[in-house]
Amino acid sequence: KYYGSDTPIRQYVRNNSMREPPVLEKLRLKTLEDPSYIMLATDEQTQLMANLIKLIKAKKAIEIGMYTGYNALSMALALSEDGRVVACEINENYTNIGKPFFEEAGVDQKIDIRLQPALKTLDDLLAAGEAETYDFVFIDADKKNYVNYYEKSMQLVRKGGIIAVDNVLWGGRVIAPAEDDLSSQTIDRLNKKLHKDNRIDLSMLTVGDGLTLAFKR
Numbered sequence: 001k002y003y004g005s006d007t008p009i010r011q012y013v014r015n016n017s018m019r020e021p022p023v024l025e026k027l028r029l030k031t032l033e034d035p036s037y038i039m040l041a042t043d044e045q046t047q048l049m050a051n052l053i054k055l056i057k058a059k060k061a062i063e064i065g066m067y068t069g070y071n072a073l074s075m076a077l078a079l080s081e082d083g084r085v086v087a088c089e090i091n092e093n094y095t096n097i098g099k100p101f102f103e104e105a106g107v108d109q110k111i112d113i114r115l116q117p118a119l120k121t122l123d124d125l126l127a128a129g130e131a132e133t134y135d136f137v138f139i140d141a142d143k144k145n146y147v148n149y150y151e152k153s154m155q156l157v158r159k160g161g162i163i164a165v166d167n168v169l170w171g172g173r174v175i176a177p178a179e180d181d182l183s184s185q186t187i188d189r190l191n192k193k194l195h196k197d198n199r200i201d202l203s204m205l206t207v208g209d210g211l212t213l214a215f216k217r
């Protein structure tokens, strides 16, 4: 994945644009101690998503694949006072790394961690009558489910809401996915599906490992 991929241009971008709140910086540095830190969302893309959340005055967001919660915390800080993030994760060791920082930031009440497969959580939200009530979804869990995550997210997001999808370039492997590479195939399939999807307006950005923004019409 992308997190460790530093270049002089990226350093310049970060040095001249990052406004990372101190508590987020602390969580990022703590996460860098974890062997899987490469899964961390890229911080400049996290800041972009926080800005979008403020722009659309989002109240309800979903994080599909929370890891230690870097982006979940960033979203919670950007959401309105009464906002809520449903954070999907299957590994409690990861969520336990983030929790003390959610408390320190005073937003632990805004982050609703669901420790079970994300598809189950999305179905639970739909069953609870929450279709078309979410403003923002970030898709960043197991790649083989990306098409399913997108379709469920489309059901949960309101018109004018945003679905952001991480790793849409998957290190460039989407250009010619290998026959045995289900992740690259699925991401490529989603990219092509979104290109033709007239329910959304679309931007695919080369920030990080590729970030797609789907704006629901």
Ligand SMILES: C[S@@+](CC[C@H](N)C(=O)[O-])C[C@H]1O[C@@H](n2cnc3c(N)ncnc32)[C@H](O)[C@@H]1O
Pocket (backbone or CB within 6 Å): 039, 040, 041, 064, 065, 066, 067, 068, 069, 070, 071, 072, 088, 089, 090, 091, 094, 116, 117, 118, 119, 140, 141, 142
């Ligand atoms: C790339 S990381 C997420 C990074 C995170 N968005 C951030 O801000 O740093 C992907 C996460 O998805 C989790 N995951 C994998 N399969 C999952 C599933 N079926 N349901 C929920 N979470 C899953 C992994 O445990 C991992 O923590």
